[in-house]
Each structure stands twice: as C-alpha cells, then as structure tokens.
Amino acid sequence: MDAVEILKGLKDKGVRFTPQRQAILEFLLATDIHPTAEDIYKQVKVKFPGVSLGTIYNTLNMLKEHGFILELTCGDMSSRFDGNPVNHYHAMCNRCGKVVDFPCDLVEMDKYVAEKTNFIINTHNLVFYGICPECQKEQQH
Amino acid sequence: MDAVEILKGLKDKGVRFTPQRQAILEFLLATDIHPTAEDIYKQVKVKFPGVSLGTIYNTLNMLKEHGFILELTCGDMSSRFDGNPVNHYHAMCNRCGKVVDFPCDLVEMDKYVAEKTNFIINTHNLVFYGICPECQKEQQH
DNA sequence: GTCCTTGCAAAACGTTTGCAGTTCA
DNA sequence: TGAACTGCAAACGTTTTGCAAGGAC
Numbered sequence: 255m256d257a258v259e260i261l262k263g264l265k266d267k268g269v270r271f272t273p274q275r276q277a278i279l280e281f282l283l284a285t286d287i288h289p290t291a292e293d294i295y296k297q298v299k300v301k302f303p304g305v306s307l308g309t310i311y312n313t314l315n316m317l318k319e320h321g322f323i324l325e326l327t328c329g330d331m332s333s334r335f336d337g338n339p340v341n342h343y344h345a346m347c348n349r350c351g352k353v354v355d356f357p358c359d360l361v362e363m364d365k366y367v368a369e370k371t372n373f374i375i376n377t378h379n380l381v382f383y384g385i386c387p388e389c390q391k392e393q394q395h
Numbered sequence: 396m397d398a399v400e401i402l403k404g405l406k407d408k409g410v411r412f413t414p415q416r417q418a419i420l421e422f423l424l425a426t427d428i429h430p431t432a433e434d435i436y437k438q439v440k441v442k443f444p445g446v447s448l449g450t451i452y453n454t455l456n457m458l459k460e461h462g463f464i465l466e467l468t469c470g471d472m473s474s475r476f477d478g479n480p481v482n483h484y485h486a487m488c489n490r491c492g493k494v495v496d497f498p499c500d501l502v503e504m505d506k507y508v509a510e511k512t513n514f515i516i517n518t519h520n521l522v523f524y525g526i527c528p529e530c531q532k533e534q535q536h
Numbered sequence: 537g538t539c540c541t542t543g544c545a546a547a548a549c550g551t552t553t554g555c556a557g558t559t560c561a
Numbered sequence: 562t563g564a565a566c567t568g569c570a571a572a573c574g575t576t577t578t579g580c581a582a583g584g585a586c
Contacts, residue, residue, distance in 0.1 A: 270540055270585055291575080306543045311576060313541095326520070327468060332575055347527035354527070364523065373525040379467070380521045382505065384514040386488035386495070411560055411565055432550080447568045452551060473550055 257283055260322055269316060277301050278313045282323055282337035288344070288353040290332045326353060345371045398424055401463055410457060418442050419454045423464055423478035429485070429494040431473045467494060486512045 257279035261271045277298045282289070289297070295310045314335055317323045324336040326344060331351045336344075338355075345367055346353045356370040364375045398420035402412045418439045423430070430438070436451045455476055458464045465477040467485060475494055477485075486508055487494045497511040505516045 265586090268540075272541065272585075274542075304543065306545095307575095308544075308577080309542060315577095326522070343521050343523075345523045345525065345527075347525065347530055352527050352529075367523045368525070371523075372528040372531075373523065374531060375523050375525040377525075378521065378523040380484050380519065381467070382484070382486040382508045382512075382514065382516050382519040384486065384488065384509070384516040384518075386486075386493050387513040388493075389488055390513075390515060406561085409565075413560075413566065415567075445568065447570095448550095449552080449569075450567060453566080456552095 256280075260317075264320060267320070269320075274298065274302055274305055274309055275313050275316075278310060279317065279322070279337075282317075282335060285337070286355065288326060288334040288336050290334055292332065294335070343367075345373050345375070347373070397421075405461060408461070410461075415439065415443055415446055415450055416454050416457075419451060420458065420463070420478075423458075423476060426478070427496065429467060429475040429477050431475055433473065435476070484508075486514050486516070488514070 257276050260279060261269070261275055265271065278294055281294060281297050287293070291307065291310050291314060294314070295305070295307050298305050298310065314323065314325070318325050318335075321339055322337075324339040326334045326336060326346075334351075334353050342355055342357070344353050344355060354371055356367065364378060367373065367378070368375045398417050401420060402410070402416055406412065419435055422435060422438050428434070432448065432451050432455060435455070436446070436448050439446050439451065455464065455466070459466055459476075462480055463478075465480040467475045467477060467487075479496075484497055485494050486497060495512055495514075497508065505519060508514065508519070509516045
C-alpha cells in the first residue's frame with residue numbers, strides 16, 4: 255500500500271489529503287532508518303520549505319492513531335517512527351540511537367539478537383500495550 | 396537485599412548514604428506500582444517536605460547506573476521505575492498508564508499475556524539495548 | 537461554504553544542569 | 562577538610578496547543 259492509497263482511504267474518516275502529508279508518509283514508507291520527527295522535518299523541508307514541525311507531529315499522530323505507522327519510544331531519546339507497523343523487532347544503540355530491524359524467533363533472545371545485528375546486547379525490554387481490567391470496566395459505562 | 400544494604404554497598408564507589416536516598420530506594424523496593432519520578436517525589440515528600448524533584452532524578456539515575464533499579468520507558472508518558480531489575484515482562488495500560496508484572500515463557504505471547512494479566516492486548520514492543528557495530532569500532536579509538 | 541489543516545509562536549512536559557550552601561565520611 | 566549531595570531555579574529538548582490564515586472537498 256503506498257502513501258496516496260493510504261491517505262485516500264482515510265478520506266471517509268474526515269482526514270484530508272494534503273501534499274505535506276503525502277510527503278511525510280512517502281518518506282516513512284521508503285526509508286528503513288526509523289527517523290525521528292526532526293529527521294522527517296528536515297527531509298520534508300526540502301520539498302516544502304515552509305513546513306513546520308507541528309505539522310509533522312500532527313501527521314505522525316494521525317497516522318499512528320489509524321495504525322499505519324509505529325512510534326518507537328525507547329530510551330531517553332526522541333521517538334522514532336516506523337512505516338511498517340506490524341510487530342517486528344528492533345535493536346537500538348545506546349550510543350548513537352540508531353534502530354535496526356531484525357527477524358526473531360524469541361529463542362535465546364539476547365544471543366540471537368547479537369548474532370543477527372552484531373550489536374553487543376546489554377538488556378532488552380518487552381512491553382505489551384493494551385487495556386487493563388479496571389479500564390475495561392470503566393469503558394463499558 | 397534491602398535499601399540500607401544496597402546503599403552501604405555503594406560507599407566504596409564514592410556514593411554517599413543520605414536519608415533521602417534511603418527513603419527513595421525503600422519506597423521503590425516495597426512497592427509494585429512501578430512509580431513515576433513524580434510518584435516517588437510525592438511519597439518522599441511526606442517524610443522530607445523539602446526534598447526536590449532534582450534529588451529524585453539524581454538518585455534514580457545513580458541507582459539505574461549501578462543496576463539496582465530499572466527504568467521503563469514505554470509510550471508517551473513519563474518513565475516508570477522498577478525496583479526489580481531482572482529481565483521480566485510488563486504490560487502497560489494505554490488508558491491509565493498502569494504497568495503490571497507477569498511471568499512469561501514467550502510462547503504465543505499476546506494471548507499468553509492476555510490470560511495472565513486480563514488485559515486486552517493490542518500490540519507489544521520488544522527492544523534490545525546495546526552498542527551497534529559502528530559504535531563498537533568508534534569506542535576502540 | 538464548511539471545517540480540516542497549515543505555519544507560526546508560545547506553552548507544556550519530563551528531565552537535566554548550575555550553583556551556593558550543607559552534609560557525610 | 563573536602564568531596565558528594567541537597568534544594569532551588571533556570572535551562573533543555575521534545576512534543577503539544579492556540580490561533581489566524583489558507584486549502585480541500
């Protein structure tokens with residue numbers, strides 16, 4: 255699915271097609287560097303010199319809410335965005351913040367990841383996102 | 396290992412024992428709510444009304460560096476801290492931000508987590524932390 | 537014409553830093 | 562005594578918000 259297709263499909267949800275949004279999503283779908291909002295801002299600025307960071311965040315949050323991109327919030331650095339929102343796995347460098355993808359069967363994880371990425375793995379962190387039982391009850395009201 | 400023991404053991408690393416640090420670590424070891432820095436601040440303030448948020452962060456970062464606590468950076472909310480630093484797994488509520496622990500054998504993960512926690516699981520995110528090959532080379536210089 | 541989106545600027549947020557005074561060892 | 566720590570306040574970087582002007586449908 256390409257950027258134009260995704261954005262046109264969002265029209266019936268009241269989301270408008272704008273050239274800025276097209277540029278943002280096209281960049282995200284084409285790259286594998288897991289850019290920060292700032293990275294995307296710099297890139298989109300080449301084509302739209304007047305674009306603002308606010309617009310980047312606005313678009314990223316909209317795409318995230320509709321499940322077309324993934325926000326990776328790992329560590330103390332800024333979020334990174336991934337145009338491939340299926341559950342795959344990431345290794346992040348503590349030093350430069352780079353994030354790389356890898357396939358994973360979750361057996362002997364740290365060792366496996368070290369082999370696949372050539373990272374020296376110190377730790378890992380696995381978080382599941384969802385709705386807790388208390389909030390499930392409250393949402394029914 | 397209790398708070399006093401841990402802090403006394405850090406003396407030979409040039410870390411001083413202070414009553415504020417004792418209060419912070421004691422709270423962290425006793426609770427299972429995965430508090431934010433703000434939560435800890437409020438709690439410690441009961442005993443030390445003059446304590447500052449800066450001191451909380453100072454102590455948390457010190458304890459984190461020495462591996463006695465874990466910082467959970469998940470989602471767009473503030474970090475949560477865990478007095479149990481071994482690799483175990485967490486489920487986080489998208490709505491209220493609550494984090495709960497659970498045991499996990501990593502087979503059929505989302506389903507398993509849903510059963511163990513009664514969360515409705517939407518997604519999970521697994522991140523490994525380490526040093527990438529490029530940074531490994533640079534660090535040798 | 538409507539109302540969603542834009543660019544801009546200011547604000548908000550969590551966290552870190554600088555500093556003068558204080559405390560631990 | 563001297564280095565580490567404290568409280569305070571200001572600074573920082575990322576992200577969000579408010580608003581008037583502009584653009585999509």
